Amino acid sequence: MSGPVPVVLVAGYLGSGKTTMLNHVLRRNRGIRLGVVVNDFGSIDIDSMLVAGQVDSVIGLGNGCLCCAVDSEDLDEMLGTLTGPNSPVDAVVIEASGLAEPRALIRMVLGSAHPGVRYGGLVVVVDAVNMTDSVERHPDLAQHLAFADLVVVNKSDLVGDDGRARMLDLVRRHAPGAPVVVTDHGRVDVALLLDPPERTDDDAPRQLSLDDLLREDDHDHGHAAGHDHEHLHDAYRSVAVETSRYVDPRALIALLEDPPAGLYRSKGFVRFTTGRGRFLVQTVGRHIVIERAPARGSTALVFLGAGMDDDVDAVLQGVVRDRPATDEEMLVVHRYLRNQEI
Ligand SMILES: Nc1nc2c(ncn2[C@@H]2O[C@H](COP(=O)(O)OP(=O)(O)OP(=O)(O)O)[C@@H](O)[C@H]2O)c(=O)[nH]1
Structure with missing residues (x-):
């Protein structure tokens, strides 16, 4: 691979299987060198400990969500460390905390001034068992799907055919046209993360385009001006x-x-x-x-x-x-x- 290194975001609500998928991909990387940023919401960064040992280049960020706890300079520095000459990688994967706001994360990566990287897409992991209940409690979770370039419906081993069909229906409603893969224990092919299939936008328009995303300024202004846009982690x-x-x-x-x-x-x-x-x-x-x-x-x-x-x-x-x-x-x-x- 040559040119700017893709930065792939992995998001998904608490416990959906992001770390499990990341570890699977790191074990079966098919020779693709990955740099990893792991962001845990808790005060102890358990996720980094679970990923450590699988990969040389890992940066752990605990205690808060990447979408608010890190500014663009910090991000550029991290990306510089991961993609520098001493650690050549083909791609960077950022595992967001289960409470992060994907839209804010995408904007962070798109806004990076680091010349060696480019936005590589958003993968959203969905917990096939708990997503329906979680969306009831936090309707924002469904909106998060709108920006997904790939939706991974995980824990398929724990639901029957009906449960799987219900989950696919929910995903298709909120992420029309996005490629969906149904799996268990995050067993996806690394190539799929780095190069998701094209969206099939013929059945429905993408709800929010990246242009919309860039135009909107609610994240920055919301935080500065008393939070008109509440984040899940609040x-x-x-x-x-x-x-x-x-x-x-x-x-x-x-x-x-x-x-x-x-x-x-x-x-x-x-x-x-x-x-x-x-x-x-x-x-x-x-x-x-x-x-x-x-x-x-x-x-x-x-x-x-x-x-x-x-x-x-x-x-x-x-x-x-x-x-x-x-x-x-x-x-x-x-x-x-x-x-x-x-
Ligand atoms: N049965 C089953 N368990 C799974 C599957 N995927 C993950 N798990 C289990 O679900 C739990 C949460 O998985 P993680 O990969 O840590 O989830 P996560 O999204 O990284 O969690 P947070 O970082 O806390 O948001 C762990 O106990 C996993 O072993 C699956 O497909 N099937």
């Missing part, structure tokens, strides 16, 4: 626990099975016992996934939600204790471990 907050003490498995699982009001997403590494490494714990809604974590270390767990009570921080800290778990206490974790022996 309503959300994250709480985190980072500790070298132990986590009580029964208390944590009970908390995740009956989550505090407003909690939507949790993710992180948890240590329950001595000498047995950590577990990667993730929830999306009430769906809990626990896996063995590759690296040892201490506990770093983030909760993300909208309208969570003030005491949720204390509730989360309440699962920490000084005593490691017994084998019996670990049975509750065992139940959730996927295909792995405890």
Whole structure:
């Protein structure tokens, strides 16, 4: 590849499968060298830890959404680092936080003064299980689809034919003409991300063109002048626990099975016992996934939600204790471990 390096944006609501897809693409890169920017909303950048090791050039950005937390100079500097002579890449993939505003991100990339890059398109990952409910809570999520150059309907393994058809219908309504790929565990071909098929605009016009996007100035002005355009992340907050003490498995699982009001997403590494490494714990809604974590270390767990009570921080800290778990206490974790022996 030659010429300016394409910068591909990957967006999609919390827990839709962006990091899973990115890791898949990094493992199956077919020789295409990718530079990666990972943006996590929580105060601990769990996503960067999940991507680290898969790729040499990764920049992690935690604690806030790229669409507001980074100015254009910072972006240019990042893109310069990733595409500089010491790290030649064929493309840059930016994984936005699950609460980012794709329109603001596109404008950021289009506005980059860095001569070595160009906007490479927006990929929106859709959670086939939860998207309908999420759109009900946050109608903006459907609008985000309007700018997609590729829509990846993920988690198809968790819905039947009807669910899949409903999701395709929703996507087609909000992203008319955009190419759609249905998959599970983000298994898309890297070539598709870098070079999505042309939109089929004959069935309906694209709702908002990039020209519209550039003309509108609501993002910058909204923020300067008291936020006339609310971003999804304005309503959300994250709480985190980072500790070298132990986590009580029964208390944590009970908390995740009956989550505090407003909690939507949790993710992180948890240590329950001595000498047995950590577990990667993730929830999306009430769906809990626990896996063995590759690296040892201490506990770093983030909760993300909208309208969570003030005491949720204390509730989360309440699962920490000084005593490691017994084998019996670990049975509750065992139940959730996927295909792995405890
Ligand atoms: N069953 C199933 N689980 C999936 C699939 N894709 C992702 N997951 C699981 O869903 C959870 C969230 O996946 P991530 O890839 O971390 O989602 P994300 O969009 O990066 O999440 P945020 O960065 O927090 O917005 C993890 O537990 C994944 O293992 C899928 O296709 N099927």
